[in-house]
Amino acid sequence: MKTLLLTPGPLTTSDATRAALNRDWGSRDGDFVAMSERVRARLAALAGVADTHEAVPVQGSGTFAVEAAIQTLLPRDGRLLVLVNGAYGRRMVEMAHRLGRAVTALEVAEDAAIDPAAVALVLAQDQAVTDVALVHCETTSGLLNPLEAIAGVVAAAGRGLMVDAMSSFGGVPIDGRAAPFKALMASANKGLEGVPGLGFVLVERQALRAARGTASSLSLDLHAQWQGFVANGQWRFTPPTQVVAALDAALDQLDAEGGVAGRHARYSANCRILVEGMARLGFETYVAPGLQAPVIVTFRPPAGDWFDFDEMYAWLHGRGIVIYPGKLTAEPSFRIGCIGAVGPDDMARAVAAIATFVAERRGVAAEPALARA
Structure with missing residues (x-):
């Protein structure tokens, strides 16, 4: 993989x-x-x-x-x-x-x-x-x-x-x-x-x-x-x-791929899958939808003391998925990119992995819909 x-x-x-x-x-x-x-x-x-x-x-x-x-x-x-x-x-x-x-x-x-x-x-x-x-x-x-x-x-x-x-x-x-x-x-x-x-x-x-x-x-x-x-x-x-x-x-x-228009369509699909899947897991985007570029998405950490970015980063890295720390000056955050030679199936794989991580840390079973996100 x-x-x-x-x-x-x-x-x-x-x-x-x-x-x-x-x-x-x-x-x-x-x-x-x-x-x-x-x-x-x-x-x-x-x-x-x-x-x-x-x-x-x-x-x-x-x-x-x-x-x-x-x-x-x-x-x-x-x-x-x-x-x-x-x-x-x-x-x-x-x-x-x-x-x-x-x-x-x-x-x-x-x-x-x-x-x-x-x-x-x-x-x-x-x-x-x-x-x-x-x-x-x-x-x-x-x-x-x-x-x-x-x-x-x-x-x-x-x-x-x-x-x-x-x-x-x-x-x-x-x-x-x-x-x-x-x-x-x-x-x-x-x-x-x-x-x-x-x-x-x-x-x-x-x-x-x-x-x-x-x-x-x-x-x-x-x-x-x-x-x-x-x-x-x-x-x-x-x-x-x-x-x-x-x-x-x-x-x-x-x-x-159809030039920039074709690539933009793929990146937009990637972004949509990511944002919708992360929202179901309780992760809020930093940027309002009307200002969000289909390039990279910044997420706020979820409420509660169960979440640790470094822990999630290492967990995903061990499964071949590399995300990025945040760069905001005012508050904690992390970022996930939508660009590169990746498509909707790859984004669904990433969301499913994050869903498994969240379920493990919260001590609940991952919902089937999230596992297939």
Whole structure:
């Protein structure tokens, strides 16, 4: 029975994706160069921005891509407005501080969506703000922020929008024409169902051209990285060759599933089975249903002294099911992911296992309906 990584990433991967890791590639070889260019084009096309944006990959995790975008695309004399309702928004604020850039945070509660009207008000009051940063799906809680509405407000104010779409890209529809952005940051190992080691940024070509010399880092300079691809299709520094190959294979599988729409439908089914099954077991979701993304769900611990997360984690881990601790700042929680190469049957297996754990700890027999959840 396969191990289920029901986490924010790395995720459960398919046999086909893992098989793509088995070949060695020369980083300067023509076949690898062609594959890199193909992957870059496919990533831009997924957001409908192939005509206006470039996909610039970066070696490392998604956080590397976010930091590369901020330091390359935020003018040194600019100011970044970060919209914060979780840990990943706060991380962007810290990045800007570390880079010595001016930054302002508009922060709301972790179970509240960013209000586009509040963003419009800040932009009207602070003309020094040049760029706005938003986490699309705040993985802290699993909350989905209103990307299109916020993008419209930012565009109307004449500012640039940077979107951290780390856990949503590939699994939640994003249309760069309906939600215009200056940059979108994501990684291979979440909704795209690749493996860790590659982040990327979709950047407006005009913004890339204007960013020459802005970055303070050599290796995280998106303009220089892009120029390397323009010159000869090659990475400036050693690329994660097998990771690129696995992503190419994962993109084939995304296409076969019906694209982002098809994947979103599967993730939504996974999420529904999880939330409904956990509710029957007495677990309450942290995020309201209308704000919940079909990516990862945060649960509050149930009432009573019988429940211990570490105990449940170890119990599930011993049965090939890996979940995730919570990341909320205000209260205890834990998270279960809905993404990766898993389907409704896998989610039902996870819910059934949790039902057995709950029954054992409470000293009651598991209800048949829960055992089949």
